[in-house]
Amino acid sequence: MTELVRTPFGFASTTADVLAGVDLAGRTAVVTGAASGIGIETARALAGAGAEVVMAVRRPQAAQPVADEIARSAGNRAVTVRTLDLADQASVRRFAADWEGPLHILVNNAGIMALPELTRTAEGWEMQFATNFLGHFTLTAGLHDALAKAHGARVVSLSSSGHLLCPVVFDDLHYRFRPYDPWTAYGQSKTADILLAVEATRRWLPDGIFANAVNPGAIATNLQKHTGGLRTPVELRKTPPQGAATPVLLASSPLLDGIGGRYFEDSNESPIVAERPADFSGGLAPYAVDPGNAERLWAVATELTS
Numbered sequence: 001m002t003e004l005v006r007t008p009f010g011f012a013s014t015t016a017d018v019l020a021g022v023d024l025a026g027r028t029a030v031v032t033g034a035a036s037g038i039g040i041e042t043a044r045a046l047a048g049a050g051a052e053v054v055m056a057v058r059r060p061q062a063a064q065p066v067a068d069e070i071a072r073s074a075g076n077r078a079v080t081v082r083t084l085d086l087a088d089q090a091s092v093r094r095f096a097a098d099w100e101g102p103l104h105i106l107v108n109n110a111g112i113m114a115l116p117e118l119t120r121t122a123e124g125w126e127m128q129f130a131t132n133f134l135g136h137f138t139l140t141a142g143l144h145d146a147l148a149k150a151h152g153a154r155v156v157s158l159s160s161s162g163h164l165l166c167p168v169v170f171d172d173l174h175y176r177f178r179p180y181d182p183w184t185a186y187g188q189s190k191t192a193d194i195l196l197a198v199e200a201t202r203r204w205l206p207d208g209i210f211a212n213a214v215n216p217g218a219i220a221t222n223l224q225k226h227t228g229g230l231r232t233p234v235e236l237r238k239t240p241p242q243g244a245a246t247p248v249l250l251a252s253s254p255l256l257d258g259i260g261g262r263y264f265e266d267s268n269e270s271p272i273v274a275e276r277p278a279d280f281s282g283g284l285a286p287y288a289v290d291p292g293n294a295e296r297l298w299a300v301a302t303e304l305t306s
Contacts, residue, residue, distance in 0.1 A: 033110025096142025
């Protein structure tokens with residue numbers, strides 16, 4: 001068993017803390033879902049450290065004022081907006097096909113949570129799995145060559161403690177047999193996001209591409225629009241700059257050079273737990289980093305999206 005990665009940062013650390021002394025000038029970053037929630041803070045932090053930031057969003061017109069504000073506050077004019085609808089595979093493929101040059105940082109941040117009714121894409125895929133995982137799978141795979149050109153690229157896959165609610169149910173990914181449940185659907189998609197980081201690192205390590213997954217914590221954003229707000233105890237909630245700290249750390253810090261295929265929360269690698277804790281203490285389910293599950297999911301996703 002490899003030793004857990006530890007950093008000087010923790011629960012209360014902010015993006016400013018983890019970026020102290022980090023210079024991202026000359027690097028390009030893509031942040032999906034960058035016009036809301038911790039996506040805004042992630043984009044702002046990376047731009048503030050000097051990176052060229054592309055905000056990949058479903059509604060570019062609504063995102064442009066956010067990009068303009070980030071450019072002003074970060075003192076960095078290299079903040080742009082591009083269209084990306086993760087639930088539309090054609091949109092994802094266009095984004096990847098149109099990319100030019102190296103890509104140093106890819107933050108797969110966008111997501112939806114706990115849709116109250118079973119909703120499907122045009123392909124018949126369950127919407128949370130399609131958006132949170134399959135869209136990001138196609139995006140990440142489509143940007144492989146650009147990531148390889150960066151010679152040390154970082155991929156950050158936004159997961160959640162919600163992954164503890166459900167493994168990937170390979171025999172019924174899209175709820176064609178089991179009754180739909182908003183939370184197991186969310187949990188399955190977040191487990192898949194971790195497995196994406198595991199398998200991407202295994203496959204692409206020779207290309208200098210390192211992928212990790214992260215639980216950003218409980219942050220009040222529009223992600224909870226179907227749940228009536230946060231259910232996490234107040235003392236365990238984070239501000240947006242605190243919530244974005246772990247994704248930004250994984251995306252940029254020299255402390256994580258050469259680290260991949262792991263799951264972090266509170267800016268440190270999370271230990272594997274034997275069962276789901278009832279006290280919101282987090283932890284990593286063993287099925288979410290199982291190499292066999294990761295390889296199988298990659299094969300299934302490739303077949304679905306090809």
